[in-house]
Amino acid sequence: MPVPLSPEEAQQFHASDAAPAAYLDLLDAVSFRSAGAGLRLGVFEALADGPLPVEQLAAQTGTDPLGLRILLDALVGYGYLTRADGRYANSANTARWLLRATPDSFAPVLSFWSALLTGWWHDLETSIRSGAPTGDFYAWLEKQPEVLADFQTMLRRLADWLGAEIVELVPVPSDARSLLDVGGGHASYPVAFLTAHPQLRATVVDLAGALAQGARTTAAAGLTDRVTLRAGDLFEVDYGTGHDLVLLFNIVHGYQPAETLTLLRRAAAALRPGGRVALLEPLAEVPERPAGPGEAFVRMFSLNLFHTQGGRAYGHDELVGLLHEAGFTDVRQQVLTRSDTDHLMTAVRAG
Numbered sequence: 001m002p003v004p005l006s007p008e009e010a011q012q013f014h015a016s017d018a019a020p021a022a023y024l025d026l027l028d029a030v031s032f033r034s035a036g037a038g039l040r041l042g043v044f045e046a047l048a049d050g051p052l053p054v055e056q057l058a059a060q061t062g063t064d065p066l067g068l069r070i071l072l073d074a075l076v077g078y079g080y081l082t083r084a085d086g087r088y089a090n091s092a093n094t095a096r097w098l099l100r101a102t103p104d105s106f107a108p109v110l111s112f113w114s115a116l117l118t119g120w121w122h123d124l125e126t127s128i129r130s131g132a133p134t135g136d137f138y139a140w141l142e143k144q145p146e147v148l149a150d151f152q153t154m155l156r157r158l159a160d161w162l163g164a165e166i167v168e169l170v171p172v173p174s175d176a177r178s179l180l181d182v183g184g185g186h187a188s189y190p191v192a193f194l195t196a197h198p199q200l201r202a203t204v205v206d207l208a209g210a211l212a213q214g215a216r217t218t219a220a221a222g223l224t225d226r227v228t229l230r231a232g233d234l235f236e237v238d239y240g241t242g243h244d245l246v247l248l249f250n251i252v253h254g255y256q257p258a259e260t261l262t263l264l265r266r267a268a269a270a271l272r273p274g275g276r277v278a279l280l281e282p283l284a285e286v287p288e289r290p291a292g293p294g295e296a297f298v299r300m301f302s303l304n305l306f307h308t309q310g311g312r313a314y315g316h317d318e319l320v321g322l323l324h325e326a327g328f329t330d331v332r333q334q335v336l337t338r339s340d341t342d343h344l345m346t347a348v349r350a351g
């Protein structure tokens with residue numbers, strides 16, 4: 001949580017050069033790292049039922065009492081915990097957002113980014129120097145089941161939040177029969193489309209680990225018989241042909257333009273003439289809405305994409321150019337009302 005500042009301190013750090021603003025970044029970085037430790041050590045969950053003294057908390061979390069007390073005091077300083085009468089408790093914000101049982105818990109998001117930033121961003125300079133990612137993001141994920149589960153939960157919850165609006169915005173003709181979701185992993189978007197359009201069937205292609213969540217989502221929705229899950233590499237796996245709609249949601253930002261063009265051409269070949277492709281992307285042009293963290297998120301996201309995948313947040317015109325080059329026309333773009341950063345782009349396969 002941001003370091004609390006008096007108005008005078010805020011003036012010195014933010015609005016003048018009287019104090020080094022980087023000092024706040026240092027403290028915020030430690031706050032973020034400490035919160036990740038609190039999450040991974042199970043501190044917040046252990047305090048879910050009420051305040052505890054450090055000895056009991058150490059016994060419950062299997063930690064060293066002295067080390068834990070020092071961490072807890074840091075978390076008090078950063079606003080994640082409170083301390084009274086020798087007992088520690090979750091702050092109101094932690095109790096609201098960081099317990100995993102809460103349906104819209106922020107814990108999977110914090111946990112995923114904590115693993116990524118502490119585990120991978122140590123060599124950020126290397127990718128900036130070389131122009132290439134320093135590893136294979138999805139191979140890294142597939143080797144870490146807990147991080148993969150957090151990643152999928154994060155994406156699935158976002159899909160549950162955005163799905164209804166997207167289904168309303170993407171035209172699906174009444175004679176449409178077939179949807180292909182490329183890199184659709186958790187399968188929440190096809191489930192939203194199939195629920196709204198009972199005549200549709202879906203194929204989801206993704207890596208095997210990601211499709212495990214897709215199998216759970218489709219089973220929970222009672223749609224197993226209308227969804228085919230196909231494991232394989234996006235650049236090689238058979239997409240089939242004659243689909244009415246192809247979804248490429250949060251996919252192309254992981255790739256350089258040449259690879260994106262390959263994926264768009266594969267999508268075009270999988271569509272019937274007149275069929276539609278839909279992309280969901282945080283574009284480089286952040287919508288000008290009332291100021292919020294959207295701008296900061298997209299810049300961070302793009303940097304992460306470049307470092308871990310060799311991708312980035314595309315500009316609108318660049319993506320339109322690639323869609324045209326891949327054989328699409330009638331490109332349309334909308335910003336979703338439920339997101340600060342997500343743009344929906346649709347285009348039609350030329351006849």
Ligand SMILES: C[S@@+](CC[C@H](N)C(=O)[O-])C[C@H]1O[C@@H](n2cnc3c(N)ncnc32)[C@H](O)[C@@H]1O
Binds near residue numbers: 183250
């Ligand atoms: C950022 S996620 C997007 C998931 C989903 N489309 C959404 O918008 O929530 C990217 C997905 O692409 C899959 N993916 C990435 N590279 C892949 C590859 N080479 N072959 C197959 N799937 C891949 C990942 O497993 C993951 O499920």
